[in-house]
Amino acid sequence: MTSLLNISNVSMCFAHRDVLSDVSFDVAPGERAALLGHNGAGKTTLFRIILGFLNPSAGQITVNGAVPGTAAARNAVSYLPESVSFPKLLTGRETVAFYAKLKGVAPAAVDQVLADVDLTDAADQRCGTYSKGMRQRLGLAQAMLGDPKLLLLDEPTSGLDPLARQRFYHLISKMAERGTAVLLSSHGLSEIEARTDRVAILRKGKLVADAPLTDLQHSANLxxxxxxxxxxxxxxxxxxxxxxxxxxxxxxxxxxxxxxxxxxxxxxxxxxxxxxxxxxxxxxxxxxxxxxxxxxxxxx
Amino acid sequence: MSGLIAIARNEVRIGMRNKWIMLATAILLVFALLLVLLGSGPATSSSTDGLTIISASLATLSVYLVPLIALLLSFDAIAGEIDRGTLQLTLASPVSRAAVVLGKFLGHVIVLSIAVMIGYGLAGLCAFVAIENVAAEGVLDLARVVGTSIALGATFVAIGYVASACVRQTGTAAALAIAIWLFAVVLYDMALLGGLLADPEGVFATDLFPYLLVANPADAFRLFNLTALDAAGASTGFAAGGDVLPFAPQLAIASPFIWIAVTLWLTVVMMQRIKP
The missing domain is CATH 3.30.70 (Alpha-Beta Plaits)
Structure with missing residues (x-):
């Protein structure tokens, strides 16, 4: 199976500090991969490179065969930033409908994704009244629009209660079954539990592990x-x-x-x-x- | 193109629900109505059309309030969206960065137009009812003030974007917007006046002053409107100055449009370089 996201030997240097050094890994269609690391390990920087916001100091990335930031790559990617606060004056439905238009997704998909994240009842309330968990689910709803080929989620489960987290992983798995490649970042393994196919761990910009969870458990030999x-x-x-x-x-x-x-x-x-x-x-x-x-x- | 329209519609929706914009529109309406009430007294029953005189007052009002509404709309457009993380989402979608800037501009100018038309339209309607024998010229004068006020506002919307693209925090952008308003609307005129008083016959007064005047879009707006209204017979005291200008005062209206073109272009260039 060819990979949808291909990261090869990517390095990033900010003001003489190596934020990423020689990072390589792939995510295949239908695969759920987790990118773990402490704050400042380089997770968000890697995401910004995949989105084409930053150019890496060295190395290449392809998204669905295209260079990050090009129209072809952006058509394939959906993104959920670590913290996003949607305009307080718009309702949840208006917010999702706006992103549906930007992505060129049919308006019918809006109600579907809102139902998927359990926001149908609150869809016509303004985002200013939403709780943290609801805002996070709204962000996920817009990311799910139009069955993206690659779903990039930056710490998607922070602020979710255990039940919502479970439901979140259920949704992610459903999308992966339809062929979406999922790359999500998180602070720790206990957050993602056993619900990803592969775990990559970044430490100070270096990839120190990239394997299924059971393999990691085994090779850590703790x-x-x-x-x-x-x-x-x-x-x-x-x-x-x-x-x-x-x-x-x-x-x-x-x-x-x-x-x-x-x-x-x-x-x-x-x-x-x-x-x-x-x-x-x-x-x-x-x-x-x-x-x-x-x-x-x-x-x- | 559909992305541009989606962004414009989104901005219109947010702008129409923004309490600050509502408040500013209400203030605009109250001031405009006050000017109508004061301007339609018996003292103005001269040969000049009542609406023309009211238009002159409204033009002066516009110089202060319209840039303020425009900057209120635009200061948050880029810095605020980076702050809140929504610009990252927008730029991750297939819409082009130029379309983001132009879509916002279109949306904000529509909101501004609605605010100006509500304020001056209602005031004009009251004047129309209150004043007998309104001439067609008077209606035309009011329409000119409304149209050029929107152009003036559009200029400050675009200037607000440049300020917003320079910084990364909403708070800083707000402070910058207030500084721009204070400088363009209040301090700039004072500085020019100071220069004139210091040396009424010097190079500054004769050669530089007219160009410095139209370089500020707010002053250019005032010059254009009051010259046009003087021609219509409203004595604004501005015509005396108009005779010594090295160019036709009607050309002054080019100033806001040049500002719009340059600042929008600059915003698009800055937007291309933003790394959200």
């Missing part, structure tokens, strides 16, 4: 945590035999690599009645993200 709850009388014995860390009067926490997991667990069960309960925690999404975004370079 330790699991095993929490052993012991009898108060035997907690010292358990601590001496197993090592690890005492957390409170009755609990010992152990860290171990994935291959040693079963071996450790059988050692724990061999302790018999001294152990009251065992809990195993795999590394959380936040742990994995922290590993890539703040940790050492990892080779894949």
């Amino acid at each position: 330790p699991l945590r095993i929490r052993v709850q012991a009898d108060t009388a035997h907690v010292d014995t358990v601590h001496q035999q197993m090592g690890g860390q005492r957390i409170n009067g009755a609990t010992v926490e152990l860290e171990c690599r994935y291959p040693e997991k079963m071996q450790r667990l059988s050692a724990i069960s061999a302790l018999g009645p001294a152990v009251r309960d065992v809990e195993v925690y795999p590394p959380s999404l936040d742990d994995i993200y922290r590993h890539y975004s703040a940790g050492k370079e990892t080779k894949q």
